[in-house]
Amino acid sequence: MTEPARRKPGTPCWVSLMVRSLDVTQEFYGALFGWRFRPGPQQLGLRVRGLLGDREVAGIGQLPADRDLPPAWTTYLASDDADETAEAIRSGGGTVAVGPIQAGDAGRLAICSDPTGAVFGIWQAGAHPGTAVAGAPGTPAWYELLTQETEAVGKFYKTVFGFELDPLVSADQDLVTLRVGDRPVASLHGAGSALPRDRGAHWMTWFEVADTDEAARRVTGLGGQVLRPPRDDAAGRTATVADPEGAVFTIVRSAGR
Incomplete structure (x- = not known):
């Protein structure tokens, strides 16, 4: 079980999932991967972080009641400057749907899609560098x-x-x-x-x-x-x-x- 260093730009650094029921989802992934959960960051709405031991692995958030979106895992790619990366995405024919926005002191993020419509996130790390453990089951x-x-x-x-x-x-x-x-x-x-x-x-x-x-x-x-x-x-x-x-x-x- 190894803890990765701070990621270079473009490196996948975090995954998150938006769902309708946090309770059902926590029960499923807790039983499947052995995750336990803690709240946060609340600046982004009702959400939790999945942990292996005390190390953060992934984020799970609750979809707003008025958003009829299919639950899906989102891959976040590291960025040294989320605003600059968001502008490069727009210039390259992609779309920036959310942000960039600040997630407290954890970092800065945006939700984007490439020219084919595939959704991904960008993450400019602050206090939260991303997934804190690699190589073990459940990561x-x-x-x-x-x-x-x-x-x-x-x-x-x-x-x-x-x-x-x-x-x-x-x-x-x-x-x-x-x-x-x-x-x-x-x-x-x-x-x-x-x-x-x-x-x-x-x-x-x-x-x-x-x-x-x-x-x-x-x-x-x-x-x-x-x-x-x-x-x-x-x-x-x-x-x-x-x-x-x-x-x-x-x-x-x-x-x-």
Whole structure:
């Protein structure tokens, strides 16, 4: 279990989930990942932070009653200047839907979407640098943008965040790894016609688990759904699941663990 240093711009640094019922959601993720919860930050409305031990892993907030939005996990990318990054997003053809706004002394954030409509956040860290632990079961393990094709959207993320793009040369896969320096931090997956029409382009959070098959069974027992059963691939053993409110995420026992 390691605690990452402060993130360089573009590095995924936090994940959050907006839901209709905080109680149901806390019960689900607490049982699935062993998280416990504490309130905060209240400047952003009713929300909690999920903890492993005493280390923060993710945020969960309650959707306002008048917002009919589908629950979904949001990936936040680190920024040294949220206002400057927000302007670069607009200039690059993306949209800034919320902010930038101050979250007390924790930091400054904005909720944005890329030119394909995939939603993500930007986070300028203050007292809260982001996810405080990596590698252990129950922590974010990887971040993947599922989109129709990677070429145009890859240029957007490279321009805004300075990523190095590392495409997989393959006749049957459209996959690009995003690197910050020499470090791979996320990927773009061009799904073509296989992209779910009901969701469109979206960022997917992967969470580490000790046993993918057992965790998938637990998801079902806790009121969630298994959307793609466990299978082995280059990343490890993965399954795509949804929580009781329908928020989709991937569970993985990473290769080499």
